[in-house]
Amino acid sequence: MSMLIKLTQAGFQVAEDLFIDVADEEIIPAGSVILSLTRFQAEGDALVTAGRAVGVRIASDETVEDLAYDLPRLALVAVVFPKFRDGRAFTTATLLRERLGYRGEVRAVGDVLREQALFMVRCGIDAFAPADGATVEDWARAAGRYRHVYQRAADRRAPAFEERG
Amino acid sequence: MYLYDAIDKDFLADRAAEFRGQVARRLAGELTEDQFKPLRLMNGLYLQLHAYMLRVAVPYGSLNPTQLRAFAHIARTWDKGYGHFTTRQNIQFNWVKLGDAPDILDHLAGVDMHAIQTSGNCIRNVTSDPYAGATAQEVDDPRVWSEVIRQWSTLHPEFSFLPRKFKIAVTAAETDRTAARAHDIGLKVQRGPDGDLGFEVMVGGGQGRTPYLAPTIRAHLPASRLISYLEAILRVYNRHGRRDNIYKARIKILVASLGAEEFARQVEEEWLKIAEGADLPDTELARIRGSFAPLDFAILPPRSDVFEAAKASDKAFARFVRNNIKAHKQPGYGIVEISLKAPGATPGDASAEQMEAVADLAERFGLSDIRATHEQNLVLPHVKLDDAPAVHAALAAVGLATPNINLISDIIACPGLDYCALANARAIPVAQSIAERFADPDRAETIGELKVKISGCINACGHHHVGHIGILGVDKKGEEFYQLSLGGSGAEDASLASILGPALPADKVADAVDRMVEAYLAIRQDGERFLDTFRRAGMTPFKEAVYVDAH
Numbered sequence: 001m002s003m004l005i006k007l008t009q010a011g012f013q014v015a016e017d018l019f020i021d022v023a024d025e026e027i028i029p030a031g032s033v034i035l036s037l038t039r040f041q042a043e044g045d046a047l048v049t050a051g052r053a054v055g056v057r058i059a060s061d062e063t064v065e066d067l068a069y070d071l072p073r074l075a076l077v078a079v080v081f082p083k084f085r086d087g088r089a090f091t092t093a094t095l096l097r098e099r100l101g102y103r104g105e106v107r108a109v110g111d112v113l114r115e116q117a118l119f120m121v122r123c124g125i126d127a128f129a130p131a132d133g134a135t136v137e138d139w140a141r142a143a144g145r146y147r148h149v150y151q152r153a154a155d156r157r158a159p160a161f162e163e164r165g
Numbered sequence: 166m167y168l169y170d171a172i173d174k175d176f177l178a179d180r181a182a183e184f185r186g187q188v189a190r191r192l193a194g195e196l197t198e199d200q201f202k203p204l205r206l207m208n209g210l211y212l213q214l215h216a217y218m219l220r221v222a223v224p225y226g227s228l229n230p231t232q233l234r235a236f237a238h239i240a241r242t243w244d245k246g247y248g249h250f251t252t253r254q255n256i257q258f259n260w261v262k263l264g265d266a267p268d269i270l271d272h273l274a275g276v277d278m279h280a281i282q283t284s285g286n287c288i289r290n291v292t293s294d295p296y297a298g299a300t301a302q303e304v305d306d307p308r309v310w311s312e313v314i315r316q317w318s319t320l321h322p323e324f325s326f327l328p329r330k331f332k333i334a335v336t337a338a339e340t341d342r343t344a345a346r347a348h349d350i351g352l353k354v355q356r357g358p359d360g361d362l363g364f365e366v367m368v369g370g371g372q373g374r375t376p377y378l379a380p381t382i383r384a385h386l387p388a389s390r391l392i393s394y395l396e397a398i399l400r401v402y403n404r405h406g407r408r409d410n411i412y413k414a415r416i417k418i419l420v421a422s423l424g425a426e427e428f429a430r431q432v433e434e435e436w437l438k439i440a441e442g443a444d445l446p447d448t449e450l451a452r453i454r455g456s457f458a459p460l461d462f463a464i465l466p467p468r469s470d471v472f473e474a475a476k477a478s479d480k481a482f483a484r485f486v487r488n489n490i491k492a493h494k495q496p497g498y499g500i501v502e503i504s505l506k507a508p509g510a511t512p513g514d515a516s517a518e519q520m521e522a523v524a525d526l527a528e529r530f531g532l533s534d535i536r537a538t539h540e541q542n543l544v545l546p547h548v549k550l551d552d553a554p555a556v557h558a559a560l561a562a563v564g565l566a567t568p569n570i571n572l573i574s575d576i577i578a579c580p581g582l583d584y585c586a587l588a589n590a591r592a593i594p595v596a597q598s599i600a601e602r603f604a605d606p607d608r609a610e611t612i613g614e615l616k617v618k619i620s621g622c623i624n625a626c627g628h629h630h631v632g633h634i635g636i637l638g639v640d641k642k643g644e645e646f647y648q649l650s651l652g653g654s655g656a657e658d659a660s661l662a663s664i665l666g667p668a669l670p671a672d673k674v675a676d677a678v679d680r681m682v683e684a685y686l687a688i689r690q691d692g693e694r695f696l697d698t699f700r701r702a703g704m705t706p707f708k709e710a711v712y713v714d715a716h
């Protein structure tokens with residue numbers, strides 16, 4: 001089992017990853033799984049009905065709104081950062097939280113680097129699979145580097161203009 | 166001007182500390198250059214041909230004397246004694262050592278300045294009118310909205326990794342001194358049909374290898390909805406802008422491929438889904454607006470005897486007045502433009518001594534306000550006409566009284582092959598050769614307004630697409646050649662320049678410009694600028710003048 005960093009009420013914590021990330025060409029194993037959006041649309045219904053915990057992986061060029069009706073049945077949504085420069089997953093995560101009202105786990109997977117920790121947290125991502133070997137301490141430090149923020153965002157942190165109140 | 170409070174100051178201190186840690190990791194070998202590159206770029210640190218270059222933001226081109234003195238200090242302590250003001254109202258230091266960069270950022274943070282978002286695919290420093298708060302033309306102070314955008318865009322959680330860099334301009338005057346339509350978003354502050362404050366929203370302009378002027382996608386946006394509307398535009402772009410080819414990644418390509426109408430429809434559709442809570446509360450807007458409250462101007466008669474006497478007796482001052490002093494909204498005041506285009510100088514360069522001299526003048530005579538223009542000059546926006554002769558004399562003493570604003574020698578040039586790793590050709594020596602050719606100030610004044618803009622490669626940092634005469638450096642089998650184009654404008658009458666003909670070698674460029682100028686003088690009609698004559702007469706007379714020997 002690989003490890004994850006999760007953001008909980010108590011702060012950042014190491015957690016065991018109970019899910020198996022299933023590639024499209026692989027046979028779906030037993031246990032809790034993460035499927036691509038396409039595969040979920042084809043096969044997810046049966047798994048969920050059978051009581052399996054299922055997560056969906058959203059590629060950066062996929063439309064998260066397509067998941068709207070399935071969200072209550074999902075165990076998690078994994079948003080893919082294919083590379084550092086590709087910032088579409090920030091919008092995906094923001095929409096999941098702010099527009100679709102998703103309260104379950106939103107997990108960052110792919111090229112997940114500590115330099116983007118703050119941005120990810122602010123967009124409502126609460127589970128991280130770092131690709132740069134960052135420890136939970138590294139991650140917490142990177143995400144907490146700024147004492148203030150300027151915008152309203154999915155993390156509900158009070159922006160500067162509210163602090164100034 | 167806007168004063169940083171404890172929150173803004175904490176923010177810059179945190180940023181500087183973060184970067185210091187990253188540089189330490191790089192110097193200790195914990196980060197490779199590949200890993201470090203995106204981090205240094207997020208702090209404006211580029212690796213150029215000969216050294217690191219640090220680009221420091223001058224938010225919407227506005228700075229105070231303490232800040233300008235800090236630039237002078239940086240130039241003297243960590244660079245070769247000068248800095249370079251850019252076409253984005255920023256300043257660049259061209260000879261920085263990596264190990265010094267954290268100290269420089271600390272020094273900047275100490276005077277409320279930084280290098281945040283001066284590079285990378287994020288929302289860059291906002292361009293605004295250097296005459297803001299001084300010109301009678303404006304319907305509102307564009308700095309208020311520029312500051313609103315500065316805060317909103319700083320480390321924006323969703324829009325810091327866009328397909329490509331993103332530039333916003335805010336203007337509030339009839340005369341556009343920001344090149345609004347050449348930006349990703351141009352905002353023109355205006356009064357709506359009912360007298361309400363709002364914006365004309367233009368999206369999808371840009372230069373580079375495929376230049377576009379931004380079409381208007383919304384005729385009038387209520388001012389209070391600015392942030393939510395920007396969010397809608399940026400979200401559509403972040404999702405649908407191309408990421409497969411960096412030359413097609415700017416928003417202009419998305420707007421052009423969808424068509425302005427369809428793009429506007431998608432933005433409106435997205436905007437309707439964004440709650441009104443996304444907009445800035447009125448209280449914060451009022452707080453920011455308070456920073457730009459009208460200054461403590463003296464009540465003066467519109468006519469200054471000192472000023473008139475100096476004009477009558479001192480020819481050099483009279484010429485400076487004609488070209489460099491512009492109308493101020495307050496009677497008895499003028500807007501003083503300081504040209505960084507002395508003959509033989511590098512356009513936009515200012516030495517530490519010159520920066521200090523300007524800082525002193527701003528303090529003594531200019532209500533402590535200084536602006537940088539996108540045409541690479543400086544401005545003292547509020548000078549009493551009574552004080553103008555003294556200001557002129559002090560500028561002349563440090564080589565800053567060149568009376569050529571908007572004239573043919575007031576040339577925009579990018580750093581080109583003298584510094585820039587992307588360049589095909591040099592830009593600075595070409596600018597110098599043209600400026601020298603037209604060094605005779607009488608001739609330059611006879612020619613009148615003529616904007617020459619030079620880029621060292623197709624990235625167009627020298628804005629050649631919107632030059633009355635645009636000059637682009639190209640590489641022809643390892644040799645530097647220059648492609649001339651005519652008829653561009655970045656002002657309220659925006660247009661893109663068209664190519665004149667085959668590219669010319671470096672030593673023929675000043676000649677060609679000279680010939681085109683003679684052709685213009687021969688056929689111009691009353692009051693026509695070079696640009697107007699070109700628009701009336703077309704390309705032919707200029708083409709003939711330049712390529713006559715080729716027949």
Ligand code: SF4
Binds near residue numbers: 580582621622627
């Ligand atoms: S136009 Fe080209 S040469 Fe000039 S600064 Fe930009 S990238 Fe460099």
